Structures are given as C-alpha cells and as structure tokens.
Amino acid sequence: MKARVHITLKNGVLDPQGEAIRHALGTLGFEGVDGVRQGKVIELDLADGTSEATVNDMCEKLLANTVIESYSVELT
Structure with missing residues (x-):
C-alpha cells in the first residue's frame, strides 16, 4: 500500500x-503567470491495512x- 502526501504553504504565508x-x-x-505556490510530495510505502488516520497522525x-x-x- 502506498500513501502520497501533498504539502503546501497555507494561503497568506509568503512563498519566496x-x-x-x-x-x-x-x-x-x-x-501570464500571476503566482506560483511551491510545495512537496512525500511518498510512503506502508503495510497493508494502514489507515488514513495513521498517515494523518x-x-x-x-511530515508537515x-x-x-x-x-x-x-x-x-
């Protein structure tokens, strides 16, 4: 099982x-590019049955x- 976590800065936080x-x-x-918000992606290989609640934890x-x-x- 895999989990992909997308992390971005919150609106209002400066993104140099x-x-x-x-x-x-x-x-x-x-x-025509008025704004860019940069972030990161973390991919996790997890044991089958790992809950989304565990990944949120x-x-x-x-992670964030x-x-x-x-x-x-x-x-x-």
Whole structure:
C-alpha cells in the first residue's frame, strides 16, 4: 500500500521559492503567470491495512509544519 502526501504553504504565508519560480518563468518568456505556490510530495510505502488516520497522525507529528503548511493524503 502506498500513501502520497501533498504539502503546501497555507494561503497568506509568503512563498519566496514560489515567487522566484514565477520570476524565472517570466524571464524565460512565459507570460501570464500571476503566482506560483511551491510545495512537496512525500511518498510512503506502508503495510497493508494502514489507515488514513495513521498517515494523518504522521503528518501532524512530523511530515508537515501545520502552523504554516496544509497537507492532503492520497492512499493507493
């Protein structure tokens, strides 16, 4: 069983890396990009039967800084 955790900064939190990407895209000639939010994806190989609640607990305790980051969990 696999879990994919998508982590992004919450709205209102400054994203300097996203802004650098937006600026670089403009420099490369890609017009019309008004904003970029950068994040990360963590893929976990889990034992069969691991619950989504367990993965959420992992996120809350270690994988995401819930003060400034949001996350979503996708089980496959």
